[in-house]
Amino acid sequence: KAGVTQTPRYLIKTRGQQVTLSCSPISGHRSVSWYQQTPGQGLQFLFEYFSETQRNKGNFPGRFSGRQFSNSRSEMNVSTLELGDSALYLCASSVWGRDTQYFGPGTRLTVL
Amino acid sequence: DQQVKQNSPSLSVQEGRISILNCDYTNSMFDYFLWYKKYPAEGPTFLISISSIKDKNEDGRFTVFLNKSAKHLSLHIVPSQPGDSAVYFCAASRDNDMRFGAGTRLTVKP
Numbered sequence: 001k002a003g004v005t006q007t008p009r010y011l012i013k014t015r016g017q018q019v020t021l022s023c024s025p026i027s028g029h030r031s032v033s034w035y036q037q038t039p040g041q042g043l044q045f046l047f048e049y050f051s052e053t054q055r056n057k058g059n060f061p062g063r064f065s066g067r068q069f070s071n072s073r074s075e076m077n078v079s080t081l082e083l084g085d086s087a088l089y090l091c092a093s094s095v096w097g098r099d100t101q102y103f104g105p106g107t108r109l110t111v112l
Numbered sequence: 113d114q115q116v117k118q119n120s121p122s123l124s125v126q127e128g129r130i131s132i133l134n135c136d137y138t139n140s141m142f143d144y145f146l147w148y149k150k151y152p153a154e155g156p157t158f159l160i161s162i163s164s165i166k167d168k169n170e171d172g173r174f175t176v177f178l179n180k181s182a183k184h185l186s187l188h189i190v191p192s193q194p195g196d197s198a199v200y201f202c203a204a205s206r207d208n209d210m211r212f213g214a215g216t217r218l219t220v221k222p
Contacts, residue, residue: 043213092155100146
């Protein structure tokens with residue numbers, strides 16, 4: 001089976017812009033979770049989607065949003081980018097959500 | 113709020129010795145715990161898990177211990193190998209909610 005794929009792998013944006021990141025889960029996986037990784041903060045949970053519905057949400061401002069399509073692919077959008085949004089954004093897929101998650105390689109976002 | 117904490121940001125051990133990575137959690141409702149390993153430029157990969165009905169789970173060189181009364185989780189690697197050098201994240205879940213710790217960078221010296 002193909003693993004979790006994320007596009008793009010690297011992204012450079014300026015403050016105030018918006019960005020959309022994409023995640024394609026492993027075939028058959030219906031749950032997709034998004035995480036932000038920054039040095040010292042570890043993996044901060046953003047949100048989880050299951051069957052096109054947001055099922056869980058972390059403590060991030062409303063500038064962070066996401067969606068999931070009928071084929072389980074997911075997108076994450078960040079509007080009005082801030083310097084502090086520079087991070088590695090990881091998505092993970094699993095069959096049900098609370099079982100083992102398989103991570104993609106991440107998208108490295110740099111906000112200038 | 114940090115519901116899962118890894119208080120040691122780094123750990124260095126000699127090859128062949130035991131590595132012990134620790135994790136504490138605050139929510140007693142968590143009932144499933146996992147450890148992930150992450151190499152640079154890669155996403156985390158699953159290592160080992162334990163359900164709250166157990167207190168120990170072994171897989172080769174890796175053993176996870178769970179102390180529910182102390183809300184404490186630990187990962188033992190015996191013997192440690194240089195290839196084990198990576199960042200280790202513990203995770204705790206309940207229902208469909210999974211939370212991760214900040215990670216511990218393990219360095220195994222030859």
